[in-house]
Amino acid sequence: MDRHHLCSSMHDCFSAAWSRISSTSLQDRPANPYIINGTVVIEHSPGLSGPGKSASLQLYSSTELDPNSRIGKLSEKACLRQGKSSKKDGTKITTYKIKLHVDPGFGNPGAFVIENNHKHRFFLQSATLETPEEKVIHFDCRSWVYPIKKTNTSRVFFSNTCYRPSQTPAGLVELRKEELKSLRGDGTGERKEWDRIYDYDVYDDLGNPHKGPDHVRPVLGGSDSHPYPRRGRTGCPASKNETINLDTYVPPDERFSPKKLSEFIANAIQATAHFLLPEAKSLSHDSSSFESFDEIRDLYSDNRSQVMRGTLTEKMKKLVPAELIKQVTHASKEDHIKFPLPQIIRDNEWAWREDEEFGHQMLAGINPMRIQGLEEFPPRGRLQDSSIWKSDIEHNLDGLSVEQAMNQWRIFILDHHDYLFPFLEKINSGGVSPYASRTLLFLRNDATLKPLAIELSYPDSSYSNEMRSGVFLPAKEGTDRALWQLAKAHVAANDSAYHQLISHWLHTHAVVEPFIIATRRQLSVMHPVHRLLDPHFKDTMQINALARSILINSGGILEKTLFTGKYSMELSSELYKEWRFDEQALPSDLVKRRMALEDPESPTGAQILFQDYPYGLDGLDVWLAIDTWVTDFCDLFYEDDDSVKSDTEIQAWWSEIQNVGHGDKRNETWWYQMTTKTDLTKTLTTLIWISSALHASVNFGQYAYAGYPPNRPTQCRKCIPEEGTMEFAEFLKDPDKYFLNMLPDRFEATLGIALMEVLSRHTSDEVYLGQRATSEWIDNNEVKQKFEKFNESLQEIEKQVMERNQDSKLKNRRGLIKMPYRLLYPDATKVEFREGITGKGIPNSVSI
Incomplete structure (x- = not known):
C-alpha cells in the first residue's frame, strides 16, 4: 500500500469510528457518562497562536476492540478548551483541559488521535489522562502537529507504556503496524515539512555544480570508492541558490522545539556573520594576516571593532528567509560580535607553546582518541631511514633504549600520515601548505607525555608517488626551538582536521543518523528499545541537515577553514572505510589503541594502561554506568536469548541498520549477530555511548582549546622553510611573524573562532545523561528505579572526577593551562564553574 492510500485508509478508519459515535443521540447516552479528564501541553512558536478549539482529540482503547475496524474503541471527540498560558524561561506554554466521554466498557486508553484544524502547526509537548478509577496515563509527545489540510490525516500518539511486538494489547496491534508502515x-516524491516519513539517501547534496566545476563534489555512499553512512532522504534536489537553507526537511519528530530553533538560528548567524560579510575581512586591519599575538588577543576584548547590527541584518535579509530573521530577534540580544576569552590563554597566555601542554592535549584535549601506543619501530608505512633519528630520541628516554621503552608501553604515536599523504598533492593546490605527520612521544614517570620527534612528509614534485620527509626534534632555544614550534603547528593542523571531520562529524553525527532512521521505521514508539533510545536521538537529524547546508557543503564553513578544503568530505569517506561499529565501544577502542589492556576480570573488560589519561579513565567509568543501566533495562523486558531472537521489530531494525543504513558495510563479519541478550546490550550501550559521552568529549571543549588559533590552527599557509631559501631568511628575521603568517588569515581565523563558540555552547533545553525531559517518560516503576540507580552512579562519577581534578599528582587532569578535565563530567549544570560556555555536562544526544 502506498503512502497516499495508507493515509487515506487510516483517516477513513478514524472518520468511520467517529461517525458511529456521533450518531448516538444525546438522550441515548448513559445518565452518568464515563468521563476521562485530561490536560494537553503545547509550546508556542514565536509569533504564532495556539490551536485552542481548532484542535480536537479522541482516545483509543488498548483493550477493547471496535468490532468493525478491529482497532481499539474510539472515544468521542473533545476540543482543546480553557487554555491557561504561562512563560517558562521566555517560552510561552499553554495547558488545555479536556473531557472525553466514553462508554463504561471502553477499557484502558492506550493511544489518542489529534486533529489540527488550526492554520498553524503547534508543538505538542505532552498529554496526561486520568480515568474515573484515578489511573493516570502519560503521553510524552514532543513533536509538531501540522494542520490537517496539509497532512490529510490526523496524528496518533501512543502512551508511555512499553510492549514488545508479541505483547501488544489487542486494541493497539493494528495501530502499531499501520503507524510503522506510514513512517516508512x-x-x-519530494518531502514537505509536514510529512512524517523516514527513508535513506546518499550524500548527493554537498556539491553545487551550477556554480562551476570547483563546486562539484563526489556522491558519498553507495559505492566502493566513496562509502558512507546514509542520511535522511528529503527528495529535494541540491540547492540552486545562494541562500543558507536553515529549513532543510527532517521529519516533524526530529525538529527542534520552538525555543531551541530560535536559539540556534541566532547562534548560527553569530557564527557565520564573518563568513557572510565580506566587510568582516577587514574589521580590524587591512592586512590578511595578524601582525602580532596582541592582535589575536584583541579579538576577545572590547578593543575589537564592532559589527553594526543594521549592516548584518540587511545582509542576512538577502540570505535567510524572513520568518527565520524574525525568530532571531527573539533570541539574540547582542549588538556586536565579541568572543569570550578561551580557557587556553586565561591563566597563562603562553602555556600552549610548551611541549608538556602539547602532550597534555593529546590525552585530555578535544581529540584524545587518536593517540596510540607504538607497536613497532620505525612506525609502519613509508618513513625515512630511522637510524638517522633513532639515536636522537634515545637520549630522551630516561636511560632506556627504544626497544625497552616500547616493551614497557611508554612510547606513543599521534599518526596523521598514511591516510593523509595521498591527498596532499591535491590539497596543496588550494593555497595551503600541509604535511602528513607522525609524532612520537614518551610517557614519563609522572605520566606526562614528552614529545620525542615529529616527522613531516610531503609529495616530491620531481618524482611521481615519492615523498620527502623531515624530522624535527624538541629544542629549548634559538632557531631550532622556533622550527620545532612550526612543526608542532603543522601537527595541530592535521589533528584539527581529523578531529572535526572524523572524530566529531563522522564518528558521532554521521554514523548515528542511520540508527535513528531505522529506529523510527522499524521500532514502534511502544517498543521498550525505542523508549530507551529516543532521548539519545534528540535533534540529531536536524543538526545534521543544517550541517549539510552550512558546514560540510561545497564552500561551507569547514571547507573555508580546514586545510583539507574541498577534499574534506572525500577524506572523511576514505576513513569511513576503517570504521567498525564494534570498535566504537570504548573498552575495545582503548585496547585497540594500546591505551588499555584487555582484562576479563574488569567490569569493563579493559584495564587502562596508566591512570593519568583523563579521557580514558573518566570514559570507562561513564561507559560502565551506561552498560549497567542498559543491562538492567533489557533484563526487565527480555527473559532470555530467545526473546531477543523472536522480537520481530528488533530483528528488522538490526537488519536494516546493517544492510541499508550502513549498507556499504553490509558484508562485514564484525557486526553483532543479534541472537543473544548480550548482542543487544552491547549494541545499545555502544550506541548510547557514541550519542552522549563520545560526542560530548569531542564537541564541548572546542572553544576552550581551538578558540585560540595559535594553539590549534586549522590550516598552515606556509611550509617550514629550508636553509638557504628566501623563506628561511624571512623566518630568521622574525620567527614569531613567520609563525603568525603561517596561521589562517584574519577572516578564516575569526570564522573558525565563531564556529568553535557556537558548537561549544549548551542550549537551554539540553537534557543530560541520567536525566529525562519529564519524570513520566515511561509508565514502568521498575524501569524508573533502575534509572534512578543509573543517575546515582553518575553522581558518584561526578565526585570521582572532582577528586581526580584536585589531585596534584595527576598532572594531565589540568595541564599547564590549569583547566580541569570535565568533558566527561555527567552534569555540571548544578555546579558553578568559572570556565564559561563549555564543560556543562554530557547531553543525552548529538544535539549541536
Whole structure:
C-alpha cells in the first residue's frame, strides 16, 4: 500500500469510528457518562497562536476492540478548551483541559488521535489522562502537529507504556503496524515539512555544480570508492541558490522545539556573520594576516571593532528567509560580535607553546582518541631511514633504549600520515601548505607525555608517488626551538582536521543518523528499545541537515577553514572505510589503541594502561554506568536469548541498520549477530555511548582549546622553510611573524573562532545523561528505579572526577593551562564553574 492510500485508509478508519459515535443521540447516552479528564501541553512558536478549539482529540482503547475496524474503541471527540498560558524561561506554554466521554466498557486508553484544524502547526509537548478509577496515563509527545489540510490525516500518539511486538494489547496491534508502515513511506516524491516519513539517501547534496566545476563534489555512499553512512532522504534536489537553507526537511519528530530553533538560528548567524560579510575581512586591519599575538588577543576584548547590527541584518535579509530573521530577534540580544576569552590563554597566555601542554592535549584535549601506543619501530608505512633519528630520541628516554621503552608501553604515536599523504598533492593546490605527520612521544614517570620527534612528509614534485620527509626534534632555544614550534603547528593542523571531520562529524553525527532512521521505521514508539533510545536521538537529524547546508557543503564553513578544503568530505569517506561499529565501544577502542589492556576480570573488560589519561579513565567509568543501566533495562523486558531472537521489530531494525543504513558495510563479519541478550546490550550501550559521552568529549571543549588559533590552527599557509631559501631568511628575521603568517588569515581565523563558540555552547533545553525531559517518560516503576540507580552512579562519577581534578599528582587532569578535565563530567549544570560556555555536562544526544 502506498503512502497516499495508507493515509487515506487510516483517516477513513478514524472518520468511520467517529461517525458511529456521533450518531448516538444525546438522550441515548448513559445518565452518568464515563468521563476521562485530561490536560494537553503545547509550546508556542514565536509569533504564532495556539490551536485552542481548532484542535480536537479522541482516545483509543488498548483493550477493547471496535468490532468493525478491529482497532481499539474510539472515544468521542473533545476540543482543546480553557487554555491557561504561562512563560517558562521566555517560552510561552499553554495547558488545555479536556473531557472525553466514553462508554463504561471502553477499557484502558492506550493511544489518542489529534486533529489540527488550526492554520498553524503547534508543538505538542505532552498529554496526561486520568480515568474515573484515578489511573493516570502519560503521553510524552514532543513533536509538531501540522494542520490537517496539509497532512490529510490526523496524528496518533501512543502512551508511555512499553510492549514488545508479541505483547501488544489487542486494541493497539493494528495501530502499531499501520503507524510503522506510514513512517516508512514509499521512497518517492519530494518531502514537505509536514510529512512524517523516514527513508535513506546518499550524500548527493554537498556539491553545487551550477556554480562551476570547483563546486562539484563526489556522491558519498553507495559505492566502493566513496562509502558512507546514509542520511535522511528529503527528495529535494541540491540547492540552486545562494541562500543558507536553515529549513532543510527532517521529519516533524526530529525538529527542534520552538525555543531551541530560535536559539540556534541566532547562534548560527553569530557564527557565520564573518563568513557572510565580506566587510568582516577587514574589521580590524587591512592586512590578511595578524601582525602580532596582541592582535589575536584583541579579538576577545572590547578593543575589537564592532559589527553594526543594521549592516548584518540587511545582509542576512538577502540570505535567510524572513520568518527565520524574525525568530532571531527573539533570541539574540547582542549588538556586536565579541568572543569570550578561551580557557587556553586565561591563566597563562603562553602555556600552549610548551611541549608538556602539547602532550597534555593529546590525552585530555578535544581529540584524545587518536593517540596510540607504538607497536613497532620505525612506525609502519613509508618513513625515512630511522637510524638517522633513532639515536636522537634515545637520549630522551630516561636511560632506556627504544626497544625497552616500547616493551614497557611508554612510547606513543599521534599518526596523521598514511591516510593523509595521498591527498596532499591535491590539497596543496588550494593555497595551503600541509604535511602528513607522525609524532612520537614518551610517557614519563609522572605520566606526562614528552614529545620525542615529529616527522613531516610531503609529495616530491620531481618524482611521481615519492615523498620527502623531515624530522624535527624538541629544542629549548634559538632557531631550532622556533622550527620545532612550526612543526608542532603543522601537527595541530592535521589533528584539527581529523578531529572535526572524523572524530566529531563522522564518528558521532554521521554514523548515528542511520540508527535513528531505522529506529523510527522499524521500532514502534511502544517498543521498550525505542523508549530507551529516543532521548539519545534528540535533534540529531536536524543538526545534521543544517550541517549539510552550512558546514560540510561545497564552500561551507569547514571547507573555508580546514586545510583539507574541498577534499574534506572525500577524506572523511576514505576513513569511513576503517570504521567498525564494534570498535566504537570504548573498552575495545582503548585496547585497540594500546591505551588499555584487555582484562576479563574488569567490569569493563579493559584495564587502562596508566591512570593519568583523563579521557580514558573518566570514559570507562561513564561507559560502565551506561552498560549497567542498559543491562538492567533489557533484563526487565527480555527473559532470555530467545526473546531477543523472536522480537520481530528488533530483528528488522538490526537488519536494516546493517544492510541499508550502513549498507556499504553490509558484508562485514564484525557486526553483532543479534541472537543473544548480550548482542543487544552491547549494541545499545555502544550506541548510547557514541550519542552522549563520545560526542560530548569531542564537541564541548572546542572553544576552550581551538578558540585560540595559535594553539590549534586549522590550516598552515606556509611550509617550514629550508636553509638557504628566501623563506628561511624571512623566518630568521622574525620567527614569531613567520609563525603568525603561517596561521589562517584574519577572516578564516575569526570564522573558525565563531564556529568553535557556537558548537561549544549548551542550549537551554539540553537534557543530560541520567536525566529525562519529564519524570513520566515511561509508565514502568521498575524501569524508573533502575534509572534512578543509573543517575546515582553518575553522581558518584561526578565526585570521582572532582577528586581526580584536585589531585596534584595527576598532572594531565589540568595541564599547564590549569583547566580541569570535565568533558566527561555527567552534569555540571548544578555546579558553578568559572570556565564559561563549555564543560556543562554530557547531553543525552548529538544535539549541536
